[in-house]
Amino acid sequence: MAITHRLQLLTMFAGPVERDAAPHFGYADDYLGAFGLAVSPWPYRQRPANTSYQALLKAKSVIDHHDEQGAVMTIAKWARHCYRDRLASDVVVVVCRLMRDVGGATFSKGKLGLDFSLVLFDPVRAEAYKPTLAHELGHAAGLADNTVDPTNLMYGSNSATGAGLRVAEADRIRMAYFARAA
Numbered sequence: 001m002a003i004t005h006r007l008q009l010l011t012m013f014a015g016p017v018e019r020d021a022a023p024h025f026g027y028a029d030d031y032l033g034a035f036g037l038a039v040s041p042w043p044y045r046q047r048p049a050n051t052s053y054q055a056l057l058k059a060k061s062v063i064d065h066h067d068e069q070g071a072v073m074t075i076a077k078w079a080r081h082c083y084r085d086r087l088a089s090d091v092v093v094v095v096c097r098l099m100r101d102v103g104g105a106t107f108s109k110g111k112l113g114l115d116f117s118l119v120l121f122d123p124v125r126a127e128a129y130k131p132t133l134a135h136e137l138g139h140a141a142g143l144a145d146n147t148v149d150p151t152n153l154m155y156g157s158n159s160a161t162g163a164g165l166r167v168a169e170a171d172r173i174r175m176a177y178f179a180r181a182a
């Protein structure tokens with residue numbers, strides 16, 4: 001399918017292991033490409049994100065995403081400080097190790113008073129479930145977990161292998177604030 005929209009990602013990496021997460025951006029591209037969507041990470045693929053990388057290392061090496069008032073708000077603060085001019089149009093993807101047994105966690109725009117969506121993505125845990133980043137980007141666009149259809153990308157289980165999206169769901173991602181017509 002021809003690419004109709006690009007999803008603008010602002011990427012932050014917590015360390016060298018996380019900086020090797022390149023294949024996962026490829027997987028996200030593969031899953032979303034079936035719906036005319038492509039990921040467009042920045043500054044990843046252009047230059048190392050040293051500023052955010054050092055800031056994150058100082059925060060924590062492993063992030064507890066349930067600590068919403070702690071780690072998550074600290075990351076949000078840094079993102080706002082470093083990338084203020086991009087936050088209105090990008091979704092922030094923080095590549096980091098997570099303390100709990102999940103490959104990713106997403107705080108949608110509006111949640112916790114955030115004025116942008118924040119995705120935490122663990123490339124090591126996500127190794128077992130390749131659609132993870134694409135799934136989290138669906139949450140960032142405002143989609144909820146699908147609880148009934150294991151073939152759906154938004155099915156809320158790490159054991160699912162779903163790649164499907166309903167037309168309305170793909171449309172919702174296309175209309176996300178971080179989506180741009182290709």
Ligand SMILES: [Zn+2]
Pocket residue numbers: 135139144145154155156
């Ligand atoms: Zn989910």
